[in-house]
Amino acid sequence: MLKKIFKFISSILAAKHLYITKSLEYFDKKDLFLDLNMDYVRYRTLELCMSEIKKKGIQGNMAEVGVYKGSFSEKLNKIFPDRKLYLFDTFEGFDVKDIVVEKENNYSTGDQDFSDTSVEFVLSRMKNRENCIVRKGFFPATAEGLEDKFCFVSLDADLYQPILAGLEYFYPRLEPGGYIFIHDFNNQQYVGARDAVIKFCSANGLGFVPIPDIGGTAIISK
Numbered sequence: 001m002l003k004k005i006f007k008f009i010s011s012i013l014a015a016k017h018l019y020i021t022k023s024l025e026y027f028d029k030k031d032l033f034l035d036l037n038m039d040y041v042r043y044r045t046l047e048l049c050m051s052e053i054k055k056k057g058i059q060g061n062m063a064e065v066g067v068y069k070g071s072f073s074e075k076l077n078k079i080f081p082d083r084k085l086y087l088f089d090t091f092e093g094f095d096v097k098d099i100v101v102e103k104e105n106n107y108s109t110g111d112q113d114f115s116d117t118s119v120e121f122v123l124s125r126m127k128n129r130e131n132c133i134v135r136k137g138f139f140p141a142t143a144e145g146l147e148d149k150f151c152f153v154s155l156d157a158d159l160y161q162p163i164l165a166g167l168e169y170f171y172p173r174l175e176p177g178g179y180i181f182i183h184d185f186n187n188q189q190y191v192g193a194r195d196a197v198i199k200f201c202s203a204n205g206l207g208f209v210p211i212p213d214i215g216g217t218a219i220i221s222k
């Protein structure tokens with residue numbers, strides 16, 4: 001009886017593209033420690049990748065390009081409290097240089113406003129603030145002179161230019177076994193993200209895994 005009710009409810013939800021699924025049934029649940037989040041797929045995948053980094057003892061620091069109010073960065077800072085976390089953002093929204101390219105290529109309108117944030121606000125929500133290094137301004141210029149190795153990088157700048165520049169800068173500095181998450185790979189509002197990933201991977205003979213989270217993240221591993 002219960003099975004029938006479950007099947008019935010599932011079919012109604014599935015018609016609305018909402019799915020009830022048993023996830024990670026055979027995974028040791030003690031390794032899952034982030035709060036449940038609206039974007040279940042994105043955060044569970046992050047946990048699994050971070051868990052691999054831990055289990056394999058992969059060294060290196062972390063970075064996010066496109067921090068905005070710090071929702072995703074906060075998770076990174078929580079997962080690896082002892083590793084440096086580089087925070088790259090203008091903290092004033094998109095740069096006009098990137099928007100020009102977006103419009104020329106019909107990638108996006110570039111008119112989403114991400115200016116309602118600040119370095120102070122982002123740092124105030126970081127539990128391990130002492131390991132956060134803020135690189136405020138236009139990326140990739142803000143990476144100049146920085147030499148480090150990375151175990152995890154999140155590219156969430158939405159636009160073609162900073163995403164491609166992020167791949168070009170971080171992939172050579174990624175530790176073997178490390179990950180780069182590129183958000184918006186399958187986001188129809190920001191098709192430049194997809195182009196940047198395809199272009200970089202084709203030029204360098206790399207593969208990637210697309211995952212079904214809200215923005216459609218692509219994951220590159222080394």
Ligand SMILES: C[S@@+](CC[C@H](N)C(=O)[O-])C[C@H]1O[C@@H](n2cnc3c(N)ncnc32)[C@H](O)[C@@H]1O
Binds near residue numbers: 067068093094098
């Ligand atoms: C979608 S938001 C990031 C969301 C964030 N990761 C989160 O967890 O909520 C995109 C951010 O990318 C930043 N950004 C886009 N292009 C940039 C560039 N060339 N240099 C620095 N920051 C950039 C914007 O300022 C904006 O804050």
